[in-house]
Amino acid sequence: MTVDALSSVCNLGVLDSLSQSSIYEILEAWNSFCLITETIVEGDDVNLSTFYSKFQSDVSSLCKFGLRSLVEEQFLKCLQDMLEKHSAPKFWKNFDAYNDVPHAEMNDRSMQEDEVELLLCKALEEISREKQYQEKCLLMLVNSLQLCQEDNTSVEGRHLDMEKIFFSKYRLIVSSVLMTAMPRQFTEILHQYFKGRLEELSTIMAGDYEENDESQDNSQPRNMDIDGIYDQKKTLENKLVSNIGMVVHNLRNLGFTSITEDAYASTIFLLLKDKVYDLAGDDYRTSVLESIKGWIQAVPLQFLRALLDYLGDSMSYLSPKSTKSPLASTPSSCFQKSGKPSEGIVRWQLRLEYFAYETLQDLRISKLFEIIVDYPDSAPAIEDLKQCLEYTGQHSKLVGSFISALKYRLLTAGASTNDILHQYVSTIKALRTIDPAGVFLEAVGEPIREYLRGRKDTIKCIVTMLTDGTGGNNNGPGSGDSLLEELNRDEENQESNSLDDDINTDDKQTWIDIQRWEPDPVEADPSKGSRYKRKVDVLGMIVGIIGSKDQLINEYRVMLAEKLLNKTDYDIDTEIRTLELLKIHFGESSMQKCEIMLNDLIDSKRTNTNVKTTINQLSQTGAESREREVSFEVIDATIISSNFWPPIQDEDVKIPEPVDQLLSDYAKRFHEIKTPRKLLWKKNLGTVKLELEFEDKTLQFTVTPVHASIIMQFQEQTSWTTKNLAAAIGVPVDTLQRRINFWISKGIVAESLGADSNDHVYTLVDDMADGGKSVTNNEALVADDDAESSVASVEDQLRKEMAVYEKFITGMLTNIGNMALERIHNSLKIFCSTHPVYDKSIQQLQSFLSGLVAEEKLEFRDGTYYLKK
Structure with a gap:
């Protein structure tokens, strides 16, 4: 230097x-x-x-x-x-x-x-x-x-x-x-190394884990061969951990601690994710959470313990120095058997378990729509999801994801109202398990309720689902059991489980609520009150779609009347049981008219027996000597109190003279027995059992009186023109053309063009080799799609009742120009406080106004109604 x-x-x-x-x-x-x-x-x-x-x-x-x-x-x-x-x-x-x-x-x-x-x-x-x-x-x-x-x-x-x-x-x-x-590919090389080694180690350790499970299940000691295999596996396991430990040790000495632990940590998490997907998959009928936690203990934590022991570390370099997460549970029981674990292992366990909960939660949330479709068979998957959400607290992820799935897969024009309603009921039951207070169910259910309110057949489908349990879908969920019966069983179970003779139930529940109080989550509707004051009521949420129980009861009356009028016997046990359940939920006064309708069927059976007995006694004593072409035994009358039934559709029809005479005699005997009451026959209603005899076969049908009158006219002559046949049975030509299509579809009658293009010719088919078949009552009624209902629909009744208010509405719109729905509703309540009194709900008013819009009397733009110009 x-x-x-x-x-x-x-x-x-x-x-x-x-x-x-x-x-x-x-x-x-x-x-x-x-x-x-x-x-x-x-x-x-x-x-x-x-x-x-x-x-x-x-x-x-x-x-x-x-x-x-x-x-x-x-x-x-x-x-x-x-x-x-x-x-x-x-x-x-x-x-x-x-x-x-x-x-x-x-x-x-x-x-x-x-x-x-x-x-x-x-x-x-x-x-x-x-x-x-x-x-x-x-x-x-x-x-x-x-x-x-x-x-x-x-x-x-x-x-x-x-x-x-x-x-x-x-x-x-x-x-x-x-x-x-350092080259860019080195990190990936580390990932590939740890991935290969840990997969190999996972195979060895997982084999030990499965064998331990089997030995515990069988409660049998392992023989020498199994012990030898076990020792061999432990040797391979120790050798592999030593090799991995040496690599980790060398990498850490070179200053690669961070990327090294990141490499094997990410590999462990990837293996754990694959294991969760492998165990869970698309199987929703088995709980997998405990199996996943067991695998965590048997494979990754066992590896980490061995690795940290080899490196001489009591804590992992990556172990966070912060305090333990409040979401973390206490260490699993397996730690208690092998002594207190190191802090590094405890932290690793918490990280892995949280990742497993979150992964399983995301997997179940992504498949929640299918899980709810399979409910209650998929109850184990719902229970797993509940535990995951309690651990992670990510309920908002469930709400957002499930609402998106509903809008994309369910709330579409291609989905039937029945399917939507059944999915809604399953959603209520499934989410009630996750959140008994119904906070998140309110958020998830609102799009379904809003969509169903816009469908015209929602009320009818709800009533059908409540009364027969199938919603018109015999193969759908809930088949065979009425939803009301299930709700009634649930209510009884809840009441029996909450009984306590030693302490007042209300006081006890209040004390429990005070101890368990927590603020509602951010997704909760503040207008609904505290979560502990709410109770998830399936029927209440179903009725909430309609907005008024009166509309549901009116629809039920119409459906019940239609069902009773089409009965071929007096068996109404099912209807009585359903009515009793409805009375529990809606009150006896609301169901009074329905109860009278059922009583009419009971009285009809008794009256029918009395009338026939009286006529038979007169015939035996000689007081009644006139011969009849048709016996009284072939007639069963349903006698109704018309003031308590929905409006009945009346249609003039000429029935064959022998049958008409039979009805007159029946009415006469009834008057004699029930003086001063008289019978007024609705000749277009009821069912007729026919037997048509041809040269080579005999066919049986159960049809309406109009269909029976049409086919019986062909006894007099085998060919009729449209006008002549319509005049013979006393119905309009268009009605005849709709009704005769039933016989044409069965191959009994053939249709051809007449001399006049507007007047067709109907001819009885002589050769029945390829035509005709026996049908049941249900098949006959379903086949006659164009036939009018026996009872006026709720919409028709509402239109008739609301017609008196049409002038008021027209006058208000003329003076004001345009009005919103709520304003029209409030104005009618003010101006129609005397006869006619306005007592309709806002939903009924909206339905009536929609009818006026359809008739082009009103216009609806930007949420307000205008007069049609």
């Missing part, structure tokens, strides 16, 4: 104060120090002991003249230069083969199993060996510097501090040099 070079690190004034011999001594020591440093650093496993004496002498001489910092800097610079020019390039050159390998090929299993492991292990061994040699060189410098301070006090403490400082600086240099030159 020259004087000029020395002046760069020393004050020139200091040099001036040194003697020539001192300067010469410094230069000689420096040159010798630099030469030895370069020799040992660039050498390959040089015998350091041969240089130690001279090296220590040179360091001592330089330190004597205050050049210690220069010595330290120069030595570390030589180590860094060696790393930058030789060690680091040599290490990274091992991975040059993968510079241009696409990411997809990096995931190739054959590569990760063999090439990556051999390549990574070899490269790490080489650079670790070189690093160990450089650390020996550095230790030689540290020892030399320590000898220079032996005359100072507290030597031992300073020696330890010096060693820590130097090695800390050196590790930082190694990490910086390697990180600066």
Whole structure:
């Protein structure tokens, strides 16, 4: 080192104060120090002991003249230069083969199993060996510097501090040099290595886990062969963990702690995710949460314990220093058997369990629509989802995802109202398990309710579902059991479970609610009150779709009347049971008219028997001597109290004279028995059982009186024109054309064009070889799609009742110009407070106004109604 070079690190004034011999001594020591440093650093496993004496002498001489910092800097610079020019390039050159390998090929299993492991292990061994040699060189410098301070006090403490400082600086240099030159594919190579090794280890450990489960289930000790296999597996497991541990140890010593733990941590989480998907999949009938938690204990945590023990760590480097998550449960019971786990393992367990809960939760939420379709068979999946949500608290994710699925898959024009209603009921029952208070059900159910309010057949489908349990879909959910019966059983079970003779139930529940109080989640509707004051009522939520129980009851009356009028017997046990359940939920006064309708059927059966008995007695005594073509035994009358029934559709029809005479005689006897009451026959209603005889076969049908009158006219002549046949049975031509289509479809009557294009000819088919078939009552009625209902629909009744208010509405719109629905409703309540009194709901008014819009009497724009111009 020259004087000029020395002046760069020393004050020139200091040099001036040194003697020539001192300067010469410094230069000689420096040159010798630099030469030895370069020799040992660039050498390959040089015998350091041969240089130690001279090296220590040179360091001592330089330190004597205050050049210690220069010595330290120069030595570390030589180590860094060696790393930058030789060690680091040599290490990274091992991975040059993968510079241009696409990411997809990096995931190739054959590569990760063999090439990556051999390549990574070899490269790490080489650079670790070189690093160990450089650390020996550095230790030689540290020892030399320590000898220079032996005359100072507290030597031992300073020696330890010096060693820590130097090695800390050196590790930082190694990490910086390697990180600066690290190729982009190295991280992926680490991921592939850990993926291959952990999959192999998972296979071994999972086999142990399954065998342990089997041995516990069978409660039998394993024989020697099984013990041998078990020992062999443990040997393979230990060897594999040792190999992985060595790789991790070498990577951490090179300063790759963060990316190393990130690599094996992400691999563990990927394996866990695959395991969750494998166990859960599309099977919703089995709970999988405990199996997943058991696998976590048996595989990843067992690996982490072995790895951390191998590395001598009580805590993972990545273990967060923050306090334990409040969402975390206590360590699993398996830890209690094997002693208290390290804090690092506990934190790993909490991370893995949370990830498992979240993964299973997301999987179940994504399939929640299918899960609810399969409910209650899918109840185990719902229970798993409930536990996951309690752990993660991500209920809002369920609400958002499920609403999107409903809008995309259910609330569409292609879905029938029956299917939507059944899915809604299943949704209520399933989400009631997750959230008994119904907070999230309100948010999820609102789009369904809003959509169903816009469908015209919603009320009818609801009534059908409540009364027969199928909603018109015999193969659908709920078949065979009425929804009302199920609700009634639920209510009884809840009441029986809540009975407590020792303490007042209300006081007890209040105390429980106080202890369990929590604020409602952000998704809760503030207008609904606290979650503990709400109760999920399936029927209440169904009625809430309609908005008024009166509309549901009116629809039920119409449906009940239609069902009773089409009965061929007096069996009404099912209807009575349904009515009793409805009375529980809606009150007896609301169902009074329906109860009278059922009583009419009971009275009809008794009256029918009395009339027939009276007529038979008169015939036997000779008081009634007139011969009849038709016996009274073929007639069963349903006698109704018309004031309590919905409006009955009346239609004039001429029935055959013998049948008409039979009805007159029946009415006469009834009057004699029930004086002063009289019968007024609705000849178009009821059912007729016919037997049609042809040359080669006899066919049986159950049809309406109009259909029977049509076909019986062909006894007189086999061919009729449209006009003549319509006049013979006393119905309009268009009505005849609709009704006769039934017989044409059965192959009994053939249709052809007549002389007049508007007057068709109907002819009885002679050859019945290919036509005709026996049908049941249901088939006959269904086949006659164009036939009018026996009872006026709720819409027709509402239109008739609301017609009196049409002038009021027209007058208001004429004066004001346009009005919103609510304003029209409030105005009618004010102006129609006397006869006629306005007592309709806003939903009924909206239905009536929609009819006026359809008739083009009104216009509806931007939420307001206008007069049609």
